[in-house]
Amino acid sequence: MKTRIVAAGVAALLITIGLAGKALAETIKIGATAGHHAEILEKVKPIAAKKGLDIVIVEFSDYVVPNTALDAGELNANSFQHQPYLDNQKADRGFRIESVATTVNFPMGIYSKKHKSWETVPNGATISIPNDPTNGGRALLLLQDRGIIKLKEGVGFKPSPIDIVDNPKKLRFLEVDAAQTPRSLEDVDAAAVNTNYATPAGLDPKDAILREDPKGPYVNVIAVRSVDKDKPWVKTLVEAYHTPEVKAFVAEKWKGSVLSSW
Numbered sequence: 001m002k003t004r005i006v007a008a009g010v011a012a013l014l015i016t017i018g019l020a021g022k023a024l025a026e027t028i029k030i031g032a033t034a035g036h037h038a039e040i041l042e043k044v045k046p047i048a049a050k051k052g053l054d055i056v057i058v059e060f061s062d063y064v065v066p067n068t069a070l071d072a073g074e075l076n077a078n079s080f081q082h083q084p085y086l087d088n089q090k091a092d093r094g095f096r097i098e099s100v101a102t103t104v105n106f107p108m109g110i111y112s113k114k115h116k117s118w119e120t121v122p123n124g125a126t127i128s129i130p131n132d133p134t135n136g137g138r139a140l141l142l143l144q145d146r147g148i149i150k151l152k153e154g155v156g157f158k159p160s161p162i163d164i165v166d167n168p169k170k171l172r173f174l175e176v177d178a179a180q181t182p183r184s185l186e187d188v189d190a191a192a193v194n195t196n197y198a199t200p201a202g203l204d205p206k207d208a209i210l211r212e213d214p215k216g217p218y219v220n221v222i223a224v225r226s227v228d229k230d231k232p233w234v235k236t237l238v239e240a241y242h243t244p245e246v247k248a249f250v251a252e253k254w255k256g257s258v259l260s261s262w
Contacts, residue, residue, distance in 0.1 A: 026233050027054040031066040031078035034059045036196045036258060037220070040104065040241075041079060043249045048240035053233055062179055063132060070225060071095040077228075077237065079103055080196075082218040084157040085134040099221035100229055101238040102261040104250060106195030106220070108138055109208025113185045118146075118209045123169045125189035130178035133158040139192030140164070142212050143171075157217070195257055205257035219261045 032038040038059050045055045058075060060066045066078040067089050081089075082105075089095055115121050129139040137158040143149045150166035151159045161173040176184050181193045182201035195205055205211070212218070222241065224234055240246075242262045250260045 025049075025052050025054050027056060028076035028233055028237070029056045029058055029074070030237075031058045031060055031069055031075045031080065033063070033066070033080040033196060034061060035200045036104070036106065036254070037080050039253070040246065040250065043246050044237075044241050044243075047243055047245060048237060051236050051240055053236045053240065055237075062177070063135075067093070067095055067097060067223070070097050070223060073225070076233075077222055077224045079220070079222050081223070082134075082220050084138075084217060085132070086221060086223055088132075088134045088158060096226045097223050098226050098229060099223050100234050101222045101241065103220045103222060103241065104261060105214055105216075105218060105259045106257075107205070107212040107214040107216075107259070108135075108142060108192060108194055108218070109198060109203075109205050109212070110139070110142065110190050110192050110210040111182075111185060111198065111203050111208050112190040114189055115209065118148075118190075121169070121189055121209075124172065125169065126172045126174055126187075128174040128176050128181055128184040128188045128191040129161075130181060130192065130194070131175035132178060133160065135178050135192075135194060136160060136175060138212070138218060140173075142192065142210060145213065146210055199254070199257065214259055 030041060032041050038057055041055065041057050048055050063081065066080050069075045070078050083099060086099060129136045134157060140149065140151060140159045144151050149164050152163045152165050155163045174188060178194055179197055181191045182197055182203060185191050190209065193203060198205060222238065228234060247260045247262065250258055
């Protein structure tokens with residue numbers, strides 16, 4: 001009888017400890033664009049859970065709403081943007097958010113369904129680029145790096161087509177929403193497409209006719225509200241993301257088209 005009482009007591013204690021552990025677990029909402037960022041967070045999720053942090057992933061289809069939702073407190077964090085884009089959003093919209101860790105880099109590519117190499121792109125060709133200042137500027141900087149156009153001095157990371165001072169091929173630029181750049185390929189000679197939109201659309205980064213230097217400044221980040229940056233869950237989230245398991249997943253899944261920063 002005593003043995004049964006002891007066993008029952010131990011079982012009750014274990015249940016109590018288990019319930020206490022669940023009570024201590026913290027839940028956060030993280031915004032991410034559908035595709036690469038969301039898939040990586042799915043890999044981070046079980047690792048974070050073992051550390052007492054439950055992640056709810058909220059997917060978005062554009063680059064604007066995730067920061068708006070984070071600043072409003074509808075999200076605890078987001079993972080979808082690089083630092084130049086975040087800096088631009090903060091300057092334009094007054095968001096009180098900041099980066100707490102780097103994640104992965106998606107080298108931008110210029111793709112074409114009409115031309116197999118840049119050399120065959122004709123004079124007067126139409127090139128679609130993202131219509132947000134940072135990613136559109138990124139596309140123009142890529143073209144400048146390849147000697148195709150020249151931009152005004154001092155334009156930083158946000159040049160626009162009006163900043164072009166030399167354009168020997170008389171290229172025309174069509175600014176469209178970043179998510180729509182893959183679709184625009186049917187109507188233009190070439191398009192500058194972010195990798196997180198290219199691969200879901202069936203584009204292979206290896207087929208880009210021009211590709212950005214992967215060691216540039218466009219590494220993506222995890223962002224949180226400024227008031228939350230020192231909270232314990234932020235450290236737990238970063239530790240869960242910056243693990244060998246996640247790094248191996250990125251390398252195996254995307255074969256070098258997506259590069260981890262740690």
